[in-house]
Amino acid sequence: MPTLDPAGTWRKSSFSGGNGGADGCVEVAALPGGVVAVRDTKDRTRPAHHHPAAAWTAFLAGVRAGEFEE
Template identity: 60%
Template sequence: MSGEDLSDAVWHKSSYSGGNGGSCVEVASLSGGRVGVRDSKDRSGPVLVFTPAEWRAFLAGVKSGEFDGQG
């Protein structure tokens, strides 16, 4: 979503994130049911925007262990 205004987005960091500045992402609910994801250490950096279907598929993959061992 190039050029989308995200200035009013309310970002949420995982409760699993520690206060030590480690690697973490933040998510925000956007208009149309979309979800924005950004690096918590680079808040002015790029944002990935997922459609509702893409976000559901991603969450299903996380829950099923599809991404375990990645990285």
Template identity: 55%
Template sequence: MREEIRTAAWRKSSLSGDTGNCVEVAPLSGGRVALRDSKDANSPVLVFTEAEWSAFRGGMRLGEFDF
């Protein structure tokens, strides 16, 4: 999986602004999605299953996270 993450097509979130709170996402095989800090390409990577990613995005849309 490390090689797949290293060569993934990362893209910065459209919701990231100039505040430095930026993330990048990349699609992986099997419907998984990788998430990392856009300021550090070597930062730890979270990998979500398709169902986990869907639940995470739904929670973001509903404001369920306190930032």
């Protein structure tokens, strides 16, 4: 499983509050080989989920298009 590049950076949504991650957000990081890692900000000790960059891009497009709204 890929690991975060030492120079890599975890990014949190700009919609996230500034309370250290206790607001139920996720962080993402681009990894070598076209992989995106996603982790829970409330428990950064748990393993991140790894997804192909294309799948992550498709997911974000769906979110922006409202595909997951009820």
